[in-house]
Amino acid sequence: MIEGGGVELRHRIDGPDDAPLLVLGPSLGTTTHLWDPQISELTRTWRVLRYDLPGHGASPATKRSFGIDDLADEVLALAGPGRFAVGGVSLGGAVALSIAVRHPDQVSELVLCCTAARFGEPASWRERAARVRAEGTNWLAGIVTARWFTPGIEPEVAEPVQASLLGTDTESYALACDAIAEFDLRDHLPKVTARTLVIAGDRDPATPVAQAELLAERIPRARLAVVQDAAHLANVERASTVTELMTRFLGHGHGMKVRREVLGEAYVDRALTSGLTADFQEFITRYAWGEIWTRPGLDRRTRSVITLTALVSRGHLDELALHLRAALRNGLTPDEIGEVLLQTAIYCGVPAANAAFGVASRVLREAEAGEDAEG
Structure with a gap:
């Protein structure tokens, strides 16, 4: 009251x-x-x-x-x-x-x-x-x-x-x-x-x-x-x-909460303002963030490791940069991120890992310098 x-x-x-x-x-x-x-x-x-x-x-x-x-x-x-x-x-x-x-x-x-x-x-x-x-x-x-x-x-x-x-x-x-x-x-x-x-x-x-x-x-x-x-x-x-x-x-309330916590407020706000992608944004908020990222079976650190590996394997470097920042928010250290990318060199291929290390180096430099960590 x-x-x-x-x-x-x-x-x-x-x-x-x-x-x-x-x-x-x-x-x-x-x-x-x-x-x-x-x-x-x-x-x-x-x-x-x-x-x-x-x-x-x-x-x-x-x-x-x-x-x-x-x-x-x-x-x-x-x-x-x-x-x-x-x-x-x-x-x-x-x-x-x-x-x-x-x-x-x-x-x-x-x-x-x-x-x-x-x-x-x-x-x-x-x-x-x-x-x-x-x-x-x-x-x-x-x-x-x-x-x-x-x-x-x-x-x-x-x-x-x-x-x-x-x-x-x-x-x-x-x-x-x-x-x-x-x-x-x-x-x-x-x-x-x-x-x-x-x-x-x-x-x-x-x-x-x-x-x-x-x-x-x-x-x-x-x-x-x-x-x-x-x-x-x-x-x-x-x-x-x-x-x-x-x-x-x-959208899915829990999904929006987790999405903002993992990807950052500024990034999500920018993503949600596009009229062209409005339905797509609602779709991924409900299903990716509301149904998968909120499941209790894995913690967010583990989900970040899986996500980074999948993005390296498919060569999605812009999305990789976004989720490298998310991994830092989820508690992974730069050394742990390096280990994940090294593992991808064996199972996803050296060229894919090489490109991923390039993106990671840039993202980690920006994070260390305190630059925009939200894309």
């Missing part, structure tokens, strides 16, 4: 303790349960932190004004040091975007679902806040539900989310509306450096596709996915589609 800045956010964490962190925020009027349709799949390989907005769900109500940046600061405190993936729906997406704009070095992946860099005219949000203060939230139930879902939504899908709205503290809801009225990051979107997935519902009246297109156009290398027959809460209404989009984009 984190306090400060006038807000207090209660949260829950699900998933393996040793998995990388994924933080997910809810939309206005909903709770951590908004992400229930995705949680079982995401927690297979991610440690997922979900939080409630002030006066929503388990979070205490507040009477102090706050901005979206204040919420972002509280979420950062919950996440702790280090890099993490972050996402959210609507207001939760705005919080995630604020973090990615102001703290780009901490965000590895960004998922913006049915959200915007600016939520329409401020006056409409101030009018909603004033009416909620005067009349409560009951009058909102039908209006908001019509914006959250397309017509004909099953009651068992809509009613739990509607109940979350009716259980929200009135003043906290109004203060959140005030915060949304002040929110505008349109001019700051190019500051985002994280890999970004923008998800939009094709029938979303609250954050129309045009707003998602603006996010995708101005955030460098962002990808846009438009979900068919979905309104504002696309992750609930079209749960399987959004779950698949997110899991493909985020």
Whole structure:
């Protein structure tokens, strides 16, 4: 539980303790349960932190004004040091975007679902806040539900989310509306450096596709996915589609963690920014790093020895340089690397080993000089 800045956010964490962190925020009027349709799949390989907005769900109500940046600061405190993936729906997406704009070095992946860099005219949000203060939230139930879902939504899908709205503290809801009225990051979107997935519902009246297109156009290398027959809460209404989009984009959490640890943050970030190789990057993260490098049967030192030998035998010298640096990270000494390459001279051939020794000499000189060890 984190306090400060006038807000207090209660949260829950699900998933393996040793998995990388994924933080997910809810939309206005909903709770951590908004992400229930995705949680079982995401927690297979991610440690997922979900939080409630002030006066929503388990979070205490507040009477102090706050901005979206204040919420972002509280979420950062919950996440702790280090890099993490972050996402959210609507207001939760705005919080995630604020973090990615102001703290780009901490965000590895960004998922913006049915959200915007600016939520329409401020006056409409101030009018909603004033009416909620005067009349409560009951009058909102039908209006908001019509914006959250397309017509004909099953009651068992809509009613739990509607109940979350009716259980929200009135003043906290109004203060959140005030915060949304002040929110505008349109001019700051190019500051985002994280890999970004923008998800939009094709029938979303609250954050129309045009707003998602603006996010995708101005955030460098962002990808846009438009979900068919979905309104504002696309992750609930079209749960399987959004779950698949997110899991493909985020990849195998354990695999990404190991890949970054072995190959280095900078190298992996560069590899993941190429739109041309996006599907290939997801493939190798899931299978090479998530399924093979994470197996318990061999330690990383041994896997590095095997990998170096295989690369020498096939003459893949660029990849060899990358994995020589990885071998150093995995604990092999220069002398041990020399022994591995000497062994390859017998079983892979002298010319192959000769070329490998040339690459290794360069990589080890760079490592000793403290030069870029990440390719």
